[in-house]
Amino acid sequence: MNPTISLCMIAKNEEKFLPDCLNSVKDLVDEIIIVDTGSTDRTVEIAKSFGAKVFHVHWDNDFSKPRNKSLEQATKDWILFLDLDEIIAKEDFEKIKSAIKTKNSAYSMKTRNYIHEKKPFLQSFSSDDIYSDYNKGMRFFWYSTKVRLFPNNKKIKFVGVVHEMVEKSLKKEGFQIKPLDVPIHHYNQLDKEKSREKRFFYLNISKKKLECEPKNPKAYLELGREYFSCKMHHRAIFIYKRGLIFCKERADDDLKSFLLCELGLAYKGLKKYLEAKKYLYESLKIKPGMKKSLEGLNSIPKEKIGVLILCYHDVSESKIDWCITIQNFEKQILTLIKNGYEFVTLDYFISKKQYFSKKLITLTFDDGRKSVYTEAFPLLKKLGIKATAFITTDWIEGKNISQKEQYSDFMNWDEIKELSKNGWVVGSHGKTHKDLRFVDEKTLKEELEESKKVLEKNLGKKVLHFAYPYGSHNPKIQKEALKNYETLSTILSGFANKKNSLNRTIITKNSSITILDNQANNKNYNS
Numbered sequence: 001m002n003p004t005i006s007l008c009m010i011a012k013n014e015e016k017f018l019p020d021c022l023n024s025v026k027d028l029v030d031e032i033i034i035v036d037t038g039s040t041d042r043t044v045e046i047a048k049s050f051g052a053k054v055f056h057v058h059w060d061n062d063f064s065k066p067r068n069k070s071l072e073q074a075t076k077d078w079i080l081f082l083d084l085d086e087i088i089a090k091e092d093f094e095k096i097k098s099a100i101k102t103k104n105s106a107y108s109m110k111t112r113n114y115i116h117e118k119k120p121f122l123q124s125f126s127s128d129d130i131y132s133d134y135n136k137g138m139r140f141f142w143y144s145t146k147v148r149l150f151p152n153n154k155k156i157k158f159v160g161v162v163h164e165m166v167e168k169s170l171k172k173e174g175f176q177i178k179p180l181d182v183p184i185h186h187y188n189q190l191d192k193e194k195s196r197e198k199r200f201f202y203l204n205i206s207k208k209k210l211e212c213e214p215k216n217p218k219a220y221l222e223l224g225r226e227y228f229s230c231k232m233h234h235r236a237i238f239i240y241k242r243g244l245i246f247c248k249e250r251a252d253d254d255l256k257s258f259l260l261c262e263l264g265l266a267y268k269g270l271k272k273y274l275e276a277k278k279y280l281y282e283s284l285k286i287k288p289g290m291k292k293s294l295e296g297l298n299s300i301p302k303e304k305i306g307v308l309i310l311c312y313h314d315v316s317e318s319k320i321d322w323c324i325t326i327q328n329f330e331k332q333i334l335t336l337i338k339n340g341y342e343f344v345t346l347d348y349f350i351s352k353k354q355y356f357s358k359k360l361i362t363l364t365f366d367d368g369r370k371s372v373y374t375e376a377f378p379l380l381k382k383l384g385i386k387a388t389a390f391i392t393t394d395w396i397e398g399k400n401i402s403q404k405e406q407y408s409d410f411m412n413w414d415e416i417k418e419l420s421k422n423g424w425v426v427g428s429h430g431k432t433h434k435d436l437r438f439v440d441e442k443t444l445k446e447e448l449e450e451s452k453k454v455l456e457k458n459l460g461k462k463v464l465h466f467a468y469p470y471g472s473h474n475p476k477i478q479k480e481a482l483k484n485y486e487t488l489s490t491i492l493s494g495f496a497n498k499k500n501s502l503n504r505t506i507i508t509k510n511s512s513i514t515i516l517d518n519q520a521n522n523k524n525y526n527s
């Protein structure tokens with residue numbers, strides 16, 4: 001004869017979910033036992049209409065009590081326990097029926113807890129999921145696991161006032177716990193208000209438990225988690241820290257790692273990311289690879305510091321410090337690509353979609369030297385990268401060049417136009433490359449306005465970016481420059497995030513992109 005199953009449940013005001021639940025399993029089980037803890041809605045009536053045996057227990061802030069009452073009343077060979085907002089798919093009945101042919105085993109099953117909102121690290125429901133019909137429109141879920149199916153043996157009891165389980169009792173009686181590949185579909189989230197109510201309800205029970213066991217770190221962990229899920233992060237932190245005090249050296253290492261992890265997550269909830277990282281790392285020290293901690297760390301938003309702007313001058317073999325060879329230039333760009341940078345032009349700073357959380361980099365070339373066109377441009381074009389060229393307009397085609405600048409040639413208009421046509425941003429680097437701190441007001445205006453005017457006329461585009469020659473500026477120059485330009489580039493190193501004073505890092509012969517990248521990683525993108 002085939003083994004039989006008692007479905008054991010406890011209920012309080014579950015009329016909304018009860019019919020779905022009982023309909024899903026009525027053909028699987030041979031008996032339905034429901035222990036009611038004081039329903040005031042139609043729960044009992046509906047249960048009876050399914051032929052359930054209904055018992056009543058006075059609610060006493062202890063989930064194990066009614067659960068054990070249901071076990072006492074069960075008369076069949078096996079116990080299956082479900083909550084009223086859970087169902088089992090019909091497709092899985094055969095698996096369950098064949099599992100219960102094995103004696104002396106108990107089965108743990110995964111619960112798919114469905115949820116509406118997308119949150120990091122939730123699994124998402126794919127359309128080819130064999131349980132597609134069971135998600136009730138909720139696309140995301142997370143798994144939890146516990147024993148759901150076990151032989152009807154009167155020595156097996158639920159233990160724990162909130163997170164009641166039979167695991168301990170089963171082990172004590174020598175039953176082997178095996179996983180059974182049948183998911184329980186859980187819809188707690190369908191009724192949000194209800195679930196909030198439930199949370200506060202759990203919170204009160206957890207408080208009660210802690211009163212009974214004030215030196216048990218696990219009680220602190222549970223209470224802290226209830227505070228956390230009510231978004232009472234400060235309370236959660238206080239409770240977790242108390243719990244850590246009661247952790248015994250080594251013996252409680254597992255609990256300690258959980259407490260540290262949850263502590264980190266509570267700080268994360270408060271957006272206190274430094275503390276969050278500290279505790280998450282500490283939990284990983286005790287339990288390397290702990291998934292929840294790793295996920296917590298990964299979900300901490302990266303600090304918003306800014307864009308790394310590199311300032312190049314010349315790509316050539318010249319011995320001058322401002323020149324780097326094409327080989328080195330290529331190596332640097334490939335390193336940046338490999339390290340995950342996204343290349344943007346200076347127009348990024350005047351776009352609406354600014355975010356500094358990614359690894360962003362901007363390449364700029366000052367003065368308008370010919371190698372920018374002959375060396376850098378072809379390489380960057382091949383790699384799909386657009387850069388920014390700052391042109392000193394009187395120097396175009398190599399006119400009016402002082403002796404000390406004659407180590408290289410300069411671009412002509414056709415070349416500058418071609419850069420512009422290919423998506424490069426062309427900005428002004430002054431008319432004559434004068435140090436603007438040492439010119440009179442009229443010259444200052446000329447340097448700023450005329451270079452802009454001539455560039456706009458030749459390129460047929462607005463020129464919105466200016467780089468101070470020699471990086472020299474003061475508040476007066478800045479104020480005047482802002483009348484003509486939207487961004488102003490300096491040569492102060494650091495990350496750029498203010499468009500009226502963009503920091504840039506000068507790259508010379510001996511600059512190391514690897515060092516620069518490491519700095520960026522440490523400052524900006526600390527794991």
Ligand SMILES: [Zn+2]
Pocket residue numbers: 366367429433469470
């Ligand atoms: Zn310059």
